[in-house]
Amino acid sequence: MPTVERAARTDAGLASELRFSVMRLRRRLAGERHPDNELSMNAMAVLGALYRNGDLTPSELAAHERVQPPSMTRTLACLDDGGHVVRRPHETDRRQVLVGLTDHGRATLLADRRRRDEWLALRLRDLTPDERAVLRAAAPILEKLSTS
Numbered sequence: 001m002p003t004v005e006r007a008a009r010t011d012a013g014l015a016s017e018l019r020f021s022v023m024r025l026r027r028r029l030a031g032e033r034h035p036d037n038e039l040s041m042n043a044m045a046v047l048g049a050l051y052r053n054g055d056l057t058p059s060e061l062a063a064h065e066r067v068q069p070p071s072m073t074r075t076l077a078c079l080d081d082g083g084h085v086v087r088r089p090h091e092t093d094r095r096q097v098l099v100g101l102t103d104h105g106r107a108t109l110l111a112d113r114r115r116r117d118e119w120l121a122l123r124l125r126d127l128t129p130d131e132r133a134v135l136r137a138a139a140p141i142l143e144k145l146s147t148s
Contacts, residue, residue: 022142032119034112039082042067043075047084047101047109055100057090084108 030041037044042065049064050056056064062072076099079085084105090096101109124132 029116029120032116034108034115037108037112039079039084039108040075042071043079043084044109044112046072046075046079047105048113050085050099050101051106051109055088055098057096057098061099079105 033044039047045065046061049061053064058072058076059069061076062069065072067075076085076087080087082104083102085099086102087097087099090098124135127135
């Protein structure tokens with residue numbers, strides 16, 4: 001059985017190890033969600049996109065989250081029903097609708113992020129300073145991979 005270090009010596013091995021590790025970490029972080037939060041991970045991703053980018057059209061959100069427009073319509077309906085987002089007319093194009101976060105949506109997102117960040121911060125404390133330095137250097141690279 002090869003070690004992670006051995007498997008990651010090739011680009012194909014590195015890809016496999018990164019995929020496995022990132023997916024496993026994602027599942028662990030999903031399990032650390034705030035207990036009062038009943039929103040799906042997809043709905044939380046939409047709240048996160050609105051938090052980072054400000055108001056967006058449903059089409060922009062669908063493209064950002066790489067989902068089909070009908071899927072985004074269903075997600076937005078759920079978020080709207082729960083009071084997490086608000087829709088308003090576009091300032092310059094009355095055919096468009098902009099979606100923005102409500103205070104409730106922002107509070108839901110931040111409470112959920114805080115809980116998961118606290119869990120991850122505890123795990124990071126178990127690492128050596130050198131290991132944390134490697135992760136600091138890798139964070140922008142992982143972000144680059146996730147958006148390309």
